[in-house]
Amino acid sequence: NRDVVKDLQKLRDRFVETLPMDDTVEHAVKLVKLSYKNKWTKRYDQFQKITNGILP
Numbered sequence: 001n002r003d004v005v006k007d008l009q010k011l012r013d014r015f016v017e018t019l020p021m022d023d024t025v026e027h028a029v030k031l032v033k034l035s036y037k038n039k040w041t042k043r044y045d046q047f048q049k050i051t052n053g054i055l056p
Contacts, residue, residue, distance in 0.1 A: 015027070015028070
């Protein structure tokens, strides 16, 4: 059983919605850079390609 409220709070915390726009953009770029070469990101992309035909 998922705790939707807790999950939403985790997303809000991750995307720091309270920051000014410039800082939010900077934070988002940082998240993208961290995930770009992450092996788990690549594996998820492979999974999406195999199961859904979705290419990164």
